[in-house]
Amino acid sequence: MxxxxxxxxxxxxxxxxxxxxxxxxxxxxxxxxxxxxxxxxxxxxxxxxxxxxxxxxxxxxxxxxxxxxxxxxxxxxxxxxxxxxxxxxxxxxxxxxxxxxxxxxxxxxxxxxxxxxxxxxxxxxxxxxxxxxxxxxxxxxxxxxDDLLGGYLLARNMFRHAQRRWITAPSGRIEVIGLTHSAADKAALDRIDGLKLASEEYYLGDIAYLGLANGSKAKAHQVIELGYESHPGATLYWSTDDMMALGMMESLTDRTRRLPGTDAIIGGFYWSPWALQAVLDGRISFLMGGxxxxxxxxxxxxxxxxxxxxxxxxxxxxxxxxxMLHAGNIKQLAPILAQxxxxxxxxxxxxxxxxxxxxxxxxxxxxxxxxxxx
CATH class of the missing domain: 3.40.50.2300 (Response regulator)
Structure with a gap:
């Protein structure tokens, strides 16, 4: 679709x-x-x-x-x-x-x-x-x-999804690589605080790497390589926007053996048509927006x-x-959001x-x- x-x-x-x-x-x-x-x-x-x-x-x-x-x-x-x-x-x-x-x-x-x-x-x-x-x-x-709550709910659902499917690092912990579009924007900072809150609450969760990609898909593609080279066991890829989530998805596909949606869980913000398509295809697992x-x-x-x-x-x-869009509701909501x-x-x-x-x-x-x- x-x-x-x-x-x-x-x-x-x-x-x-x-x-x-x-x-x-x-x-x-x-x-x-x-x-x-x-x-x-x-x-x-x-x-x-x-x-x-x-x-x-x-x-x-x-x-x-x-x-x-x-x-x-x-x-x-x-x-x-x-x-x-x-x-x-x-x-x-x-x-x-x-x-x-x-x-x-x-x-x-x-x-x-x-x-x-x-x-x-x-x-x-x-x-x-x-x-x-x-x-x-x-x-x-x-x-x-409510960016704080949004960041928290995105991370919490990603943690739970990983645990249910045993998508973990060799240690059994669930490592997150995160990207933000800004180091100063309040919305970005609140979303990151939500990620941190979920990580602290979830006893198996660790934020392994947090990088800055300025909302750029190409920049995210580059920055994420540094993250998974230093943390190859990371299975969660969390982003403050959808373009960076798409960059993560492409980088994982091009540079690693991980398959987005299978042994790598990607989540982000904003409901762009490109990101909605990635959720429909099963490559992005969770997308906050609206x-x-x-x-x-x-x-x-x-x-x-x-x-x-x-x-x-x-x-x-x-x-x-x-x-939140995910595999359970995307087919129902995508046509509504496309008009x-x-x-x-x-x-x-x-x-x-x-x-x-x-x-x-x-x-x-x-x-x-x-x-x-x-």
């Missing part, structure tokens, strides 16, 4: 540039989304598709402003829109490359509510500006993927806030749970304004994938 061509063809139809998309059924509340990437970026293209479906379902007007891969351009778009003649009611953006406080400054000055998406304020910046609704009263909060859906969750929070049901009691900074139409998702189901009986939001990839409209 080849996914790459159809998925990439769907992305290529999006016009490049800084553009705006309006929801099909606009409501009185206008939300401007600022993307740091262009419309051809796979992650952001999927994120926008999901947000547009959420906006239509919730009756919000969504305007999307793409950048060129730089935080500076994104910040310029934010200033232009927020200081323009028809500013939005809410802005939604990631605090990429430490740009968050600059955009929050503008939102505060212009009286526009701001919600952070996927990337939050760095710890050193937080020391200065504190948290949401403190110095910046218009900074309502945000939602980010955090492109966080924008839909953020719009539910904004919808409720605009209706007078504040999400503050539930937590101003919500965590989004990753989903762009999310109109079947019942976003209203998550609204506390529409469903006061709800406890917490419970945002996760799995929850959205189960939320089919009646």
């Amino acid at each position: 080849a996914l790459g061509g159809a998925w990439l063809a769907a992305f290529s139809s999006t016009e490049v540039g800084s553009v705006a998309h309006a929801a099909a059924q606009p409501g009185p509340v206008r939300v401007a989304v600022f993307s740091p990437e262009g419309p051809g970026d796979p992650f952001w293209a999927r994120s926008i598709d999901f947000m547009e479906a959420a906006a239509r379902d919730l009756g919000l007007t969504l305007e999307v402003h793409f950048a060129d891969g730089t935080a500076r351009t994104m910040a310029g778009n934010a200033e232009r829109i927020m200081t323009g003649p028809t500013p939005p009611d809410y802005v939604l953006f990631p605090a990429t490359d430490r740009i968050g406080p600059s955009i929050l400054d503008i939102a505060e000055r212009e009286g526009i509510n701001a919600v952070l998406l996927n990337t939050t304020i760095s710890e050193d910046q937080r020391d200065r500006i504190k948290g949401p609704r403190a110095i910046y009263t218009r900074w309502l909060g945000g939602i980010i993927a 955090h492109f859906m966080t924008g839909g969750a953020a719009l539910v929070m904004i919808h409720d806030h605009a209706r007078g049901v504040d999400f503050k009691p539930m937590g101003m900074e919500q965590r989004f749970g990753f989903g 762009r139409d999310w109109s079947w998702v019942d976003f209203k189901r998550f609204s506390r304004a529409l469903h006061p009986e709800r406890g917490d939001y419970g945002f996760s990839a799995s929850a959205f994938l189960r939320a089919r409209k009646p």
Whole structure:
């Protein structure tokens, strides 16, 4: 089942540039989304598709402003829109490359509510500006993927899989070779902390080697060779993204006698079409992802806030749970993830304004994938 061509063809139809998309059924509340990437970026293209479906379902007007891969351009778009003649009611953006406080400054000055998406304020910046609704009263909060839990669950499932199949080093221990895309990015650091937590919890687990490959498949191919040359007994190959997981897979196939999916277990993050295909083929065993859906969750929070049901009691900074793809669910979920139409998702189901009986939001990839409209 080849996914790459159809998925990439769907992305290529999006016009490049800084553009705006309006929801099909606009409501009185206008939300401007600022993307740091262009419309051809796979992650952001999927994120926008999901947000547009959420906006239509919730009756919000969504305007999307793409950048060129730089935080500076994104910040310029934010200033232009927020200081323009028809500013939005809410802005939604990631605090990429430490740009968050600059955009929050503008939102505060212009009286526009701001919600952070996927990337939050760095710890050193937080020391200065504190948290949401403190110095910046218009900074309502945000939602980010639970990277610590995601890293932990990925590693824990890999350990358990190895133990069940007796895929161990000659010593009987389960050695992990890990790769990270960044030594400074908070998401990467949290995922690594999750790996360490699982290794400490699992009495047979050892992190034998942890390398830096900058999210590059080619770099991962090179770096991983150093890992398994010094630790030939390693059987688990854990990565903070999918491109590096694919690099691990290719390197193992080219340079060792280990067969990915048989006597080498590979796991990573992000649901790219190439990585999904590798899970379908059985070469990648576990793949965390679904955090492109966080924008839909953020719009539910904004919808409720605009209706007078504040999400503050539930937590101003919500965590989004990753989903996990594996041999047991990939055939069912791959066709769903390969399409762009999310109109079947019942976003209203998550609204506390529409469903006061709800406890917490419970945002996760799995929850959205189960939320089919009646």
